[in-house]
Amino acid sequence: MDDRIALQLQEDLTALIEKTGARGVLIDISSLEIVDSFIGRMIGNISAMSQILNANTVIVGIQPSVAITLVELGITFADVRTALTVERGMEILTGVEDSEKVGDE
Amino acid sequence: MNDSLPLVSDRDIVLARQETRNLARQLGLSIVDQTKIVTAMSELARNAVVHGGGGSLRCEIVTSDGKQGLRLTVSDEGPGIADLNLAMKDGWTSGSGLGIGLPGARRLVNEFHITSERGRGTTVVVTRWK
Numbered sequence: 001m002d003d004r005i006a007l008q009l010q011e012d013l014t015a016l017i018e019k020t021g022a023r024g025v026l027i028d029i030s031s032l033e034i035v036d037s038f039i040g041r042m043i044g045n046i047s048a049m050s051q052i053l054n055a056n057t058v059i060v061g062i063q064p065s066v067a068i069t070l071v072e073l074g075i076t077f078a079d080v081r082t083a084l085t086v087e088r089g090m091e092i093l094t095g096v097e098d099s100e101k102v103g104d105e
Numbered sequence: 106m107n108d109s110l111p112l113v114s115d116r117d118i119v120l121a122r123q124e125t126r127n128l129a130r131q132l133g134l135s136i137v138d139q140t141k142i143v144t145a146m147s148e149l150a151r152n153a154v155v156h157g158g159g160g161s162l163r164c165e166i167v168t169s170d171g172k173q174g175l176r177l178t179v180s181d182e183g184p185g186i187a188d189l190n191l192a193m194k195d196g197w198t199s200g201s202g203l204g205i206g207l208p209g210a211r212r213l214v215n216e217f218h219i220t221s222e223r224g225r226g227t228t229v230v231v232t233r234w235k
Contacts, residue, residue, distance in 0.1 A: 002115040002116055002118065002119045003115040003118070003151075004115050033122075033126065033140065033143070034122065034140055034143050034144045034147060035144070036144050036147040036148055036151070037148060037205050037206055037209060038147075038151055063140075064137075065136045065137045065139070065140040066140060068137050068140070068141075069137070069140045069141050069144045069213065072141070072209070072212045072213055073144060073148075073205060073209035073210075073212065073213060074195060074205040074208070074209045074212075075205070075209075
């Protein structure tokens with residue numbers, strides 16, 4: 001993934017959230033062999049932007065070697081929700097959705 | 106193997122990552138070590154492209170005391186870094202980044218040498234031993 005694609009994703013995703021009214025965003029990064037500080041920042045930004053647009057974001061599929069490298073690099077994803085797999089990510093998103101509905105009633 | 110790759114565009118950074126990954130794999134570095142050196146290279150390459158006005162990457166397998174390692178040299182002929190001590194500090198940034206590029210890259214390798222001269226450019230040499 002080059003820098004421009006990462007930036008484009010940020011724009012496309014926020015536009016799509018607005019258009020569809022999506023309440024959840026699931027990003028599978030299992031195909032990324034590395035996440036450097038630039039891509040890490042993009043992921044954090046996407047998560048924060050989605051949150052502001054009232055959509056929860058879950059990042060799934062981070063490879064173990066990428067997790068080790070990220071922490072040594074100094075990126076902890078403290079404000080980013082993560083899950084190991086797409087299935088678990090979906091569980092988080094639908095769980096959040098359900099509990100919020102209950103809260104609204 | 107001794108190669109020099111241009112670092113001018115985003116696309117060059119991607120190609121440089123692939124080249125570094127191939128050599129790291131060829132050397133037999135573990136997946137974690139491969140990921141570390143490629144990530145460090147990506148940080149340094151981005152610095153060269155964004156702050157150095159473009160540069161180049163040299164990748165080589167080196168031997169010392171019977172150990173083998175992957176050595177990367179990223180150099181640019183940009184404005185140089187005014188205060189190296191400051192640039193190596195976590196959280197310090199000259200722009201819009203997170204300020205973890207250089208200190209983060211240093212943590213991902215076994216050896217890290219940086220030289221910079223104002224108006225002349227910056228060269229960073231990093232090595233990850235097997």
